[in-house]
Amino acid sequence: MIKKWILVLVFILGQLFGQMTAREIMMKVDNQPEPKSMVATTDMTLISVKRGKVKERLRKITRYQRNYSSGIFDSKSLIRFQHPADVKGTGFLMWEYAGDKDDDQWLFLPALGKVKRIAARDKGENFMGSDFTYEDIGGRDLDDDHFSLLGEEMLDGNQCYKIEAVPVAGKTVYSRRMSWIDKRKWIAVKVEFYDKKNRLQKIMTIDELRKDGRYWSVLKMRMENVQTGHKTLMNISDIQYDTGIRDDYFTERFLMRVN
Amino acid sequence: MKKVLVILLILTGVVPGTAQPRFNGFLQNWTAYNLNDDHEVFLLRNRFRLNTTLAGDWARGYVSIDFSDERQEDQPLQEFNVRQLYFDLYFNKFDLRVGKQQVIWGKADGVFINDIVNPLDLRYFLMQDFDDIRQGSIMIKANAYLGAWGLEALFIPKFEPWRMAELGSPWEFYRPTVMEVEIEPQPGMFLTLPIEFQWQKAQQPSSTLSNGELGFNLSGFMLGTDISLLYLNSFQDHAIARIDSVGIQAVQIGTEIIPQSGILILTPHYEKIAMYGFNFARPFGGLVLRGEVGYFTDYRFSLQPEFSPGSMPEISNSTESDFLQALVGADFSGPWSSNLSMQYIRKQIMDYDSAIMSNDEVEEMLTLMISGTFLNEEGSVKWLTLYDKNNESGLSRLMLGYKIADAVLVEAGVDILWGKRESFIGQFADNDNIYLKLIYSF
Numbered sequence: 001m002i003k004k005w006i007l008v009l010v011f012i013l014g015q016l017f018g019q020m021t022a023r024e025i026m027m028k029v030d031n032q033p034e035p036k037s038m039v040a041t042t043d044m045t046l047i048s049v050k051r052g053k054v055k056e057r058l059r060k061i062t063r064y065q066r067n068y069s070s071g072i073f074d075s076k077s078l079i080r081f082q083h084p085a086d087v088k089g090t091g092f093l094m095w096e097y098a099g100d101k102d103d104d105q106w107l108f109l110p111a112l113g114k115v116k117r118i119a120a121r122d123k124g125e126n127f128m129g130s131d132f133t134y135e136d137i138g139g140r141d142l143d144d145d146h147f148s149l150l151g152e153e154m155l156d157g158n159q160c161y162k163i164e165a166v167p168v169a170g171k172t173v174y175s176r177r178m179s180w181i182d183k184r185k186w187i188a189v190k191v192e193f194y195d196k197k198n199r200l201q202k203i204m205t206i207d208e209l210r211k212d213g214r215y216w217s218v219l220k221m222r223m224e225n226v227q228t229g230h231k232t233l234m235n236i237s238d239i240q241y242d243t244g245i246r247d248d249y250f251t252e253r254f255l256m257r258v259n
Numbered sequence: 260m261k262k263v264l265v266i267l268l269i270l271t272g273v274v275p276g277t278a279q280p281r282f283n284g285f286l287q288n289w290t291a292y293n294l295n296d297d298h299e300v301f302l303l304r305n306r307f308r309l310n311t312t313l314a315g316d317w318a319r320g321y322v323s324i325d326f327s328d329e330r331q332e333d334q335p336l337q338e339f340n341v342r343q344l345y346f347d348l349y350f351n352k353f354d355l356r357v358g359k360q361q362v363i364w365g366k367a368d369g370v371f372i373n374d375i376v377n378p379l380d381l382r383y384f385l386m387q388d389f390d391d392i393r394q395g396s397i398m399i400k401a402n403a404y405l406g407a408w409g410l411e412a413l414f415i416p417k418f419e420p421w422r423m424a425e426l427g428s429p430w431e432f433y434r435p436t437v438m439e440v441e442i443e444p445q446p447g448m449f450l451t452l453p454i455e456f457q458w459q460k461a462q463q464p465s466s467t468l469s470n471g472e473l474g475f476n477l478s479g480f481m482l483g484t485d486i487s488l489l490y491l492n493s494f495q496d497h498a499i500a501r502i503d504s505v506g507i508q509a510v511q512i513g514t515e516i517i518p519q520s521g522i523l524i525l526t527p528h529y530e531k532i533a534m535y536g537f538n539f540a541r542p543f544g545g546l547v548l549r550g551e552v553g554y555f556t557d558y559r560f561s562l563q564p565e566f567s568p569g570s571m572p573e574i575s576n577s578t579e580s581d582f583l584q585a586l587v588g589a590d591f592s593g594p595w596s597s598n599l600s601m602q603y604i605r606k607q608i609m610d611y612d613s614a615i616m617s618n619d620e621v622e623e624m625l626t627l628m629i630s631g632t633f634l635n636e637e638g639s640v641k642w643l644t645l646y647d648k649n650n651e652s653g654l655s656r657l658m659l660g661y662k663i664a665d666a667v668l669v670e671a672g673v674d675i676l677w678g679k680r681e682s683f684i685g686q687f688a689d690n691d692n693i694y695l696k697l698i699y700s701f
Contacts, residue, residue, distance in 0.1 A: 084665040085700035111390040114363045117540035129636030259314035
């Protein structure tokens with residue numbers, strides 16, 4: 001009971017003196033306005049260095065997403081692979097549920113002409129061979145981490161909160177994450193990921209942002225694995241919000257329809 | 260080739276709101292060496308695949324062609340093949356596809372239980388990529404949608420049989436040419452009679468409306484499970500031998516006629532069947548459980564010719580029985596993008612007759628596949644094994660792939676086959692091979 005009152009007191013004092021807690025900051029980041037639907041094209045460049053030789057590979061996808069504010073679904077998304085040529089037309093359909101229910105996922109392989117039901121991948125696995133894991137892209141529930149505000153720092157001329165997140169629930173491949181939150185935009189513009197041995201593993205940096213109406217759009221970001229030297233550059237273009245994609249677009253019918 | 264170009268031009272004109280045609284495909288070299296026969300070149304195949312898509316707002320045209328130049332055991336062959344050529348029309352709750360197309364009805368990997376709409380191309384047995392094993396069929400297909408459910412109806416006006424390897428090919432299917440039977444022409448006198456089989460060209464069904472193939476597939480999503488209910492009125496995939504006539508050569512010794520040898524003249528026929536099927540797939544955490552059940556009515560099986568002691572051989576043809584094919588499979592997702600897939604297949608003749616040739620009452624098969632990627636998906640590895648329990652035969656393939664560049668894949672592998680000479684897989688036990696594929700995709 002005393003603990004609860006102390007928390008309330010800290011909150012009131014924080015409000016009085018304008019100082020937000022780490023969790024409040026992260027809640028504000030999490031509560032950014034979310035579009036009802038979104039379409040965007042992503043170019044991912046995978047860069048590896050072997051014996052001093054740089055090798056680049058390109059992945060290109062178009063993502064269609066519909067978000068739900070009520071009902072059983074959290075979101076539905078359809079990803080269409082555009083490049084490289086041998087996987088062009090491959091489709092990935094995902095239904096994410098509100099609550100703890102596992103996602104439903106289907107994969108369409110145009111060469112086989114077949115839709116295959118697949119199990120939700122381990123969140124720690126890399127997405128399409130990139131340095132982003134499914135966890136990095138999908139994020140974690142706020143309740144799964146304990147946040148600490150370590151101070152404020154200037155980053156590329158922007159004042160940022162420096163926040164440490166230590167997992168307390170849920171599965172993760174990291175021991176902790178360090179985030180720099182832009183104080184004006186309420187977006188994590190840099191995140192450091194530490195492996196289970198608490199060694200710095202990866203650094204994610206947002207290089208370009210744009211405000212489209214009510215929504216912030218990330219246009220360029222990169223993830224560098226400092227342990228392997230491998231890195232991934234992500235360029236996001238052709239972003240459209242609230243285009244009114246119909247619910248039935250996220251079905252097997254459209255998963256199989258490759259134009 | 261000219262015909263295809265003309266069709267492309269027509270499609271460009273008729274597909275409303277058409278953008279520029281889009282092309283993709285690949286160039287592939289496939290070189291294989293036999294491991295059992297002085298390591299000779301077993302297969303040398305160059306192939307060019309071109310897929311063309313013309314997509315509009317409510318219509319789409321698609322053409323997929325193959326040109327291959329190959330040498331299989333010193334036999335050169337050039338071939339141009341239209342794999343698929345169809346036209347789509349999209350409506351609000353209804354799609355129509357007309358033309359040569361592939362329809363996939365199965366949940367299985369690498370085996371065909373309910374996925375029997377299209378005939379197979381078994382010229383390279385199961386060694387081809389699976390998208391090459393299934394042949395396109397000319398058909399009309401309509402799909403209607405209501406929420407999470409869809410009904411597919413298809414009609415194939417003309418039956419197309421499986422495509423088998425040419426005579427002399429290392430993948431030519433085994434057909435008995437001679438058998439020996441013991442007869443008793445007189446009481447107490449036993450003779451072993453050699454019977455020669457003479458095979459006639461397979462008799463294909465006539466192209467009448469009643470011989471058209473008709474199918475329905477009601478599929479949907481319920482309680483987290485993908486479900487399909489299937490019906491197909493079609494022909495058996497492989498022809499059943501009917502004995503047209505029997506000839507016996509005999510000599511007369513005194514008053515006795517002693518048979519010396521026999522000849523059976525056989526003609527393979529395709530028989531009509533009806534299939535009732537059910538498919539499902541459902542994930543449980545990191546596991547996907549899936550299955551197929553196909554129940555065939557009036558499936559026809561060849562019978563051994565009967566030779567009664569003391570009399571001339573009787574002509575036996577074939578027998579009908581209901582037939583069940585079922586599969587249950589499990590896919591596990593592991594670390595490092597790895598997958599483990601296991602399948603159990605059971606085939607059962609419901610009214611078994613001991614005279615049925617080539618089939619046991621119950622036949623079982625197991626498959627195992629382990630695959631994964633490494634080096635940020637630059638490399639891939641796959642190990643696939645099919646095991647035919649009844650005939651103690653099987654095949655095992657190990658593949659290693661590496662992407663030199665986004666567009667260039669080099670794949671090396673080895674195929675090992677074993678088992679009884681008369682069995683489906685074991686007949687190719689001499690075809691162990693090591694291969695290299697170089698694929699440029701565009």
